[in-house]
Amino acid sequence: MSTSPAGPQMPADGLLSAARRNLRELAHGLSHASHPSTPLLANAPKRWQRLLPYGVVLALASIFIPVTITNLTTQYSVPGALAGALGVAQAAPLLMLAHRPLQAWWIIFPADILGALVLLAQPAEPHDVWPWTPPVIVAYLFLLLALGLREIRRTVIAVWAVTGATGAVLHLIAPDRSSGSALLLTILGGVVLVIGGAVRERGVAQRRLAEQETISEAERAQRTLLEERTRIARELHDVVAHHMSVITVQADSAPYRISGLPKAAEEEFAAIAAAARESLGEMRRLLSVLRSEGTEGDRAPQPGLSRLQQLVEATVRAGLPAELTLSKDLGEVPPAVDLSAYRIVQEALANVVRHAPGARTRILVATAQGYLIVLVVNGPATAPGSPLETSGTGHGLVGMRERVRLTGGTLDTGRLPDGGFRVAARIPLPPATAPSAHLPPEEP
Template identity: 35%
Template sequence: MRIRPLAVDALVATALTSVALLLGPEAARQGQNPLDAAAYALVVLAHLPLVLRSRVPLLVWCLVHATWLVYIALGYWPVVCSFGPLLAVYTVASLRPGALSVPCAALMGGVWIYAGVVNHTDSWPSVLGQAVVYPAVLWRFGVVARRSAELTRQLRREQAERARREVAEERSRIARELHDVVAHHMSVISVHVGLARFVFDTDRRTARGALDTIDATGKEALDELRRMLMVLRADDDGAPAGPMPGLARLDEMAERVSAGGVPVALSVEGTPRPIAPGVELCAYRIVQEALTNVLKHAPGAHAEVRLSYEPHQVTVSVTDDGEGAIPDRARTDGGHGLLGMRERAKLYGGQISIGPQDQGGFAVRLTLPTAATTLPPSPGHRLCG
């Protein structure tokens, strides 16, 4: 439960007033004029404004010191009524800039010296020392408190801004994942729906094969979407969501795209090895997006996917010999396709080139840095389709 600042200030003011009233009888024992009803009334008046010290610190300082001056001018022991002024100086220093707090601290020192004059003190070194040390120490504590509060507010602003950036980045990441999953699988399904409709009455076997591919592709899309949702909902006690697709599943992707009418040749060079899951997913998604673009914009073309494991990096390229819709495939203005490829590559410190080839067709080439850990070799070349 959070206590309101006004309630805290009220408690502080009540506590200081109580201490001052309990100290009142000590004046006579110190050889000072005993406090009468008027003195006690001034003591209360000098501390009551402290209830509003956080809201109007300068006004409270003025009221407290004015009451203290009247109290001193009437010849009463200054110490009894000094708690309010001391706290008022600290409050001004903690809430207002030095241009206002320094004069307030200096004026309090002047009032302290005036009290020594009125009481005809014989201990001027002590009075002068208190007039300098008390305001200076309280002012310093107040300045430290103000700077700490400013740093706390700045830290909160930075944390809020960081949280907003992280939310925006996470939304962008989710949008890319959804685009990659939905666009690829829906493109494959759309191609096979058209094929099944075209041959449904003349070639039932081909139509059945297309429907089987649609069924398998739809299930795979649902599995990936379900996996993404499990990752988003997962907590420390939740069940693992399972691995995201990686380079080991490129052959499945190649078969699926080949069944959609775009023969895909997949070749693997070098010794496959485990790499960071994020890097592997990045390469998988870029290959997926590139093949999806071939399905959309260059139907009937032949595509080639080359995956190369090198000592400190992995390189993957997707090329095709299609001729159609090159301008559409090169667009990056606001979509999640080719722009998403570049964002993924940049996120993992990779380099990517996207564009038409001189001899015709389109090419996507990606290089990602990796750790050099080896695994047993796998087949070096495969032709799907």
């Protein structure tokens, strides 16, 4: 069976295209920095930490410029002017390591190659290190460390590959002069790049984890807020639906309860009943959207201040000493305010149970100057053992604030000097409705 001529070439073409693609990526990594020109540790919380990289690179340049020049002139007999130019080119760009290490590499590495070629023209000594001199090796390792801390993996691999390949080429040019420093720099450079890359990737992972935790916390707070709004809307719907039902029944039955109504009045009552039924139907449709599932708990009567005593008694049975003080002049409280006050006390007691088990707690509900005051104060935890929760998310406080805000009130929470906690809500009450004035009887 004959083989198609295109068949055997397909794997080779694929390998060549993959090699070209990888080479393009490596070249792009060498020519484009993967980070903005912001200094290393630019986001550090303390000023001395932000200035530390500048101090390090200044010290490196101050050390390696004279050391490199001295090494070239004394050990390799390079003329002073040429040694000074090479020393500055090989060591002065170390000042750029704090913010532009890749650009510094583009200056230092060609200068190192030029220095190796210059040394090749000098007389060989038995103990000469070539192609890379000791100051070049040490300074280049600092450069590679800065690259590993700032650049992505593709860039550092490209730098390491170019360094190793250049060292191999220089070794082939003059194998009798080579002292193994090219291989040494390749090995040590790979180790330094791995260490720097590991530190960099660990820092990136920690930043991403912190960002994700912040986002998750914000999402949880937003979800708690939405759930609380949904529950408030559902509870308010139930309260309003009751009054709308009463209006509907009263408007429908008015012609039968009141005799002698004119035709226009009967039509007006019929229109009121029809509008009330339509509004009631709209609210029921809204409730079906708000409820995730229709449970019997959703249809249960909503609690209020009349059930605070039962709530406190249940809390006392759970092991929390609590005292309830209800003002005797509460009078008629609007259903929305009644429900909000109950929920605030309920959430405050739940927080005491979770965070301060055994703490003595006092609850006060009273009216003052047209406001309903709800105050829950607890002392420090006294029960043995650790709290059920050592640190809260604050979502319960978010729900309480949302309830108070929707009723036009204010909420004040905070820790007390003795280690306790205070929750104080101030909810406005509508002015009392004045009794209707009786009209005088009509003249016969």
